[in-house]
Amino acid sequence: MPALPEPDPYSLIQTEAAAKAIREAMDRAGGALDFASYVHEALYAPGLGYYTGSARKLGSEGDFVTAPEISDLFGHCIARQIAPVIEATGGNVLEFGPGRGTLAVTVLERLESLGALPDEYQLLEVSPDLAERQRALLDKRLPHLVDRVRWLDGLPDAFTGVMLGNEVLDAIPFDRFVKRAGQARQLYVTYDDSGFALQEREASDAIVSAVNAIEATIGEPLPEGYVSELCLAAKAWTADLVQRLDHGLLLLFDYGADRRSYFASERSDGWLRCHFRHHAHNDALLYSGIQDITTWIDFTAIAEAAVDAGGEVGGYVTQSHFLMGAGLDEELAALADAPLEKQMETAAGIRTLTLPGEMGEHIKAAGFLKGDVTVPPALSLMDRTHVL
Numbered sequence: 005m006p007a008l009p010e011p012d013p014y015s016l017i018q019t020e021a022a023a024k025a026i027r028e029a030m031d032r033a034g035g036a037l038d039f040a041s042y043v044h045e046a047l048y049a050p051g052l053g054y055y056t057g058s059a060r061k062l063g064s065e066g067d068f069v070t071a072p073e074i075s076d077l078f079g080h081c082i083a084r085q086i087a088p089v090i091e092a093t094g095g096n097v098l099e100f101g102p103g104r105g106t107l108a109v110t111v112l113e114r115l116e117s118l119g120a121l122p123d124e125y126q127l128l129e130v131s132p133d134l135a136e137r138q139r140a141l142l143d144k145r146l147p148h149l150v151d152r153v154r155w156l157d158g159l160p161d162a163f164t165g166v167m168l169g170n171e172v173l174d175a176i177p178f179d180r181f182v183k184r185a186g187q188a189r190q191l192y193v194t195y196d197d198s199g200f201a202l203q204e205r206e207a208s209d210a211i212v213s214a215v216n217a218i219e220a221t222i223g224e225p226l227p228e229g230y231v232s233e234l235c236l237a238a239k240a241w242t243a244d245l246v247q248r249l250d251h252g253l254l255l256l257f258d259y260g261a262d263r264r265s266y267f268a269s270e271r272s273d274g275w276l277r278c279h280f281r282h283h284a285h286n287d288a289l290l291y292s293g294i295q296d297i298t299t300w301i302d303f304t305a306i307a308e309a310a311v312d313a314g315g316e317v318g319g320y321v322t323q324s325h326f327l328m329g330a331g332l333d334e335e336l337a338a339l340a341d342a343p344l345e346k347q348m349e350t351a352a353g354i355r356t357l358t359l360p361g362e363m364g365e366h367i368k369a370a371g372f373l374k375g376d377v378t379v380p381p382a383l384s385l386m387d388r389t390h391v392l
């Protein structure tokens with residue numbers, strides 16, 4: 005693994021406090037936490053987790069950069085696609101995990117120019133630190149629209165309109181398993197004097213049946229020693245959203261793949277990724293509470309959850325195709341009179357968002373529909389639903 009930057013003294017104090025809380029949670033659980041519970045503590049322990057504490061997280065001075073932070077055109081393209089759904093359903097927008105609030109700002113500004121503002125743009129954020137930053141950004145960039153913005157404490161019982169999430173699925177705690185002597189074993193995290201360590205234990209029924217379902221799909225057992233991730237909580241979250249969606253669209257963007265690609269035999273160490281100061285690596289037991297821990301998503305599992313919950317798959321496309329189908333070229337043409345510097349900055353951003361072999365292909369957009377809703381055209385350009 006390439007050398008990672010040293011945390012600054014304040015971050016070292018933060019990670020020691022987070023690690024202590026995790027060790028205490030392990031003690032309470034009898035000495036170890038299953039991997040998903042470990043990730044949950046590392047990311048979301050109240051006041052100490054990566055998202056719930058004061059780590060810098062997103063942006064150039066943080067640990068990673070997301071699509072809305074790269075170019076405003078990302079949010080503008082999404083707005084063009086969801087405007088007809090807002091108009092047809094008469095509903096609101098509900099954004100999950102809004103990060104710094106940039107997607108909300110850019111979607112709202114384009115919806116306004118399209119004359120398609122919803123009555124409410126609702127935000128559901130589990131991180132108090134990020135919710136504060138979102139409020140500050142919205143106050144600064146769209147003071148005349150903040151009356152329409154509302155932060156929710158939890159999921160609404162029923163919702164009509166557009167539910168939206170960028171890189172939320174990959175921030176939901178996930179399990180890990182390893183194949184040993186033909187059986188799936190579950191990975192746990194424990195600790196000793198030298199720090200956190202992985203432990204293999206008998207797998208829960210949920211893990212065993214998920215691995216059986218994967219092997220049935222790919223038509224052969226996964227190889228000996230194969231390690232990968234299971235996004236069971238992300239699946240349950242998706243099902244919950246689709247159940248609560250009465251009429252409208254659930255639109256999710258994330259790093260992910262269809263099940264056959266996800267569990268390809270050569271991908272024998274899974275898709276876990278950690279981010280610390282713009283360095284990507286796969287040691288989730290390091291820097292607890294001050295580094296991001298994510299995994300790619302098995303979009304077949306997400307689509308199954310949505311369909312089982314009564315939704316319909318509206319489309320599954322790469323981010324690059326979504327943006328092209330959403331009128332990226334028109335958005336760019338509208339900048340023809342902008343200062344050259346702005347045009348060059350936008351062109352560089354678009355390259356990053358659409359680059360093959362990187363964000364453009366690795367990130368997928370998946371849309372799930374409920375009720376009578378027309379599929380947004382961007383979900384039809386090179387639709388890959390058939391591979392799910």
Ligand SMILES: C[S@@+](CC[C@H](N)C(=O)[O-])C[C@H]1O[C@@H](n2cnc3c(N)ncnc32)[C@H](O)[C@@H]1O
Nearest residue numbers: 055070100101102103128130131170171172175
């Ligand atoms: C990788 S960040 C993405 C932030 C933002 N969407 C962006 O694109 O810049 C993941 C976000 O998802 C949030 N999150 C995780 N689980 C969530 C859940 N169940 N409901 C709502 N937000 C959640 C985290 O708190 C965090 O703000």
